[in-house]
Amino acid sequence: MASTYSFDVVSDFDRQELVNAVDQTIRDISSRYDLKDTKTTVELGDEAITVNTDSEFTLEGVHDILRTKAAKRNLSQKIFDYGKIESAGGNRVRQEIKLKKGIEQEIGKKITKIIRDEFKKVQASIQGDSVRISSKSKDDLQVIIERLKQEDFPVALQFTNYR
Template sequence: MPSFDIVSKTDKAEVDNAVAGVVRELGQRFDFKGAKCTIEHKDDVITIVADDAPKLSQMQEMLKVHLTRRKLDVGCLDWGDDQRAAGDARRQEVKVKQGIDKELAKTIVKAIKDSKMKVQAAIQGDELRVTGKKIDDLQDAIRLVKGLKIEQPLQYENFRD
């Protein structure tokens, strides 16, 4: 029976490359000379430390630009609240989303079931498997899921006949 998987994966190497690009740009920009601004990536968490709120927002924009240059969707980031660090400094933790969480998976499954398509969707860990009798039905299911307003980037892979 034909099937495909809906997954949400973010390439960690490309995220590392984007963070390295931001670090290089911090070293070259005149407005960041003498500033104690840092950004680092460890275990799916990017930590941004800036001298003040305007520099923090500039660093966020630089990260978005470098991720886009690396062909990554900015929706893969979960922006945490910025916190006060020492003095006026600001710290923000940004989580890189991996996998589909339970709430989003339930939303997608419910949308597929409500559409009355002749496909079945099953949650398998942090991904979804959609099966049906006809390939056309599966392609309609992909169009339906793409039409939903989902912030997180999704990939459709493992399409089997």
């Protein structure tokens, strides 16, 4: 039996679920009355989703559909980072929605600070774009997971490699 237990705090999303959500969004756009004739395109790239449509009003409609489809597939709304709306010529607008993945250094520091301040017998270390938390007690780790769920971080947190 191991003398210490640990888990990783990461920020990630299921790529296949995102692909499915974008596909469903495209299908909905082609069948919805108010969006049908707008020649709206939604393209999923490696690190962003690009939306090209008629107006800011139809862009908001596309956002609503995308958010709804993502929520139904258990994807956090925090993975979407909406860029600024730019003109795409011919009275059209384009927006890039970046996909957030990984815990930034500042957020990692906040997580480790919370753990250092509130849990004296627990170690937290930043490892790239994740935070490893280890302790001799599984109960402490459970309490930490619940504590981190209470905080409102600007990224979606998942807890992996619990051992």
